[in-house]
Amino acid sequence: MSRNIWTLPQLPPNVAAMLRYALKRLLSLIISLAIASLIIFFVIEVAPGDPAQFMLGLNAQPDTVAALRAELGLDVPKWERYLNWVGGMLTGDFGTSYTYRTPVAEMIADRLWVSLPLALYALTLSTLIAFPAGIYAAARRGRAGDVTVMGATQLGVAIPNFWFAMMLVLIFAINLRWFSAGGFAGWDKGLWTGLHSLTLPAIALALPQAAILARVMRSSLLDILGEDFMRTARAKGLSRRQALWRHGVRNALIPVLTIIGLQFAFLIAGGIIIEQVFYLPGLGRLIFQSISSRDLIVVESVVMLLVFAVIVVNFLVDLAYAAVDPRLRSRT
């Protein structure tokens, strides 16, 4: 009896299908990352100006500049530098900052301790606001409560988050003095102090996302409420409220979770602007400082990290989606 070594007979067919799907998506993930890194590297490479010359100033001796170019690894062909850059990132070495002469990986790691908790905090807030709002609106479809919530979400989508951030500073920091107007206390002062200084930024970041999420939650729930199994649930004697919570909300969550996943990536990128409002030492500040000091290796690496985050989160969302909904595995 000959058996193909590539089929794993122990696996039930649905697990095997899932595995095949995951491998296929993983392959396209790697291709996407490779192309993205190529685009980022060569776009930045077009930038005029030689970093070594920039660092040493106009009066530098040519041999000093040449020595620095060699030290920074700028004296080899572009392709080799690209491979060095990508190879370095794979091993956690992001190169050395032109300006600060410290490893880029360290600088990024420091800043991530602000940007990542901020994004997670905002995501939590947005979910906590959006779920009840969306469920409430769906349950009271067409009535005053629904109209109010939907009106509020229209407004929420229209408000620029950085402007909302400034208003929060005006009200809660300057007038009420409940929070500081900016800066980050640091995690070493305790979890509570750290969270406290991230609260206003997180609220500002969460608001438009919550508005979008609430709308998705509502429309997803409304779709489910029209399904036959909801009528069956009522017919077997559940009250409206019981049917809504036991069968409606759970089934409506699938598309909502997808949106949450997509929003996380955008929260990290969107945090860049909010960090400017609150003078938070996150990735956003790092990237703007690096642009103005032409520290392009830092710009390159932070941008790659942001794009990496978006691509990987999308990949995970796709996997999660396929795990819940088997029909998707057969599609591409």
Next chain:
Amino acid sequence: MKRNLILGACLSSLFVLAALISFIWTPFDHTAMSIPDRLQTPNATHLLGTDHFGRDILSMIMVGARTSIAVALVAVGIGMALGVPLGLAAAARKGSWLDEFIMRGNDLIFAFPSLVIAILITAVFGAGAINAIIAIGIFNIPVFARITRGAALSLWEREFIMAARVAGKSAARISAEHILPNVANLLIVQGTIQFSLGILAEAGLSYVGLGAQPPTPSWGRMLADAQTMVSLAPHLALMPGVAIILTVLGLNLMGDGLRDYLDPRLRVQRT
């Protein structure tokens, strides 16, 4: 639901009108500084007050509307001009390597938020309103490509398209003569939504210094200037923000209203 459409159209045209009028008339010269008049709260002469240089805020908002509208409009144009043909081509050759190539390319662009594209362009070419246009425009391409492909795919299954194929028309001609007119409504609705997103994005980019540069007036830059003075003169931050919110709100309401108006099936469902 027609109320939304009318309210939205009124709000949006108010700002388009303000931008157009600003070419021939503004209450004051938006660049004229007058230190004695600085930081005035709204009053009879300066309806929305003055900034820290004594410039009239209403005039600045009117001229700023030009920048916002121009950037967002051109960005929608770029997105449509490139995205729609790509979407039509992908749908016409469904399942082929071309379709796969276009859709994978779209996924890739999707991984670059407009802010990140703007950062990349600025790092290379320096800041400016053109960057904002290109960044938001690139961001719009996959949006239009996807929506066009999705709508076109279902049209390709319809009988009247079959008839056109039987009549010997090429895929390109069918796409241009039969598919495009039938997805136009959808594109108008999506265009309105992308237009409002573009105005938000332009404000954000200008706020962090990646968009319009002085002396070009822009709502985002007005907000950035206002930030240091927010405790001294809150109206400086309030006015441009309200302008952005009303414009975006108006466009969104108009987009929703148009969707209901142009898609009769939705109207039946609602009632």
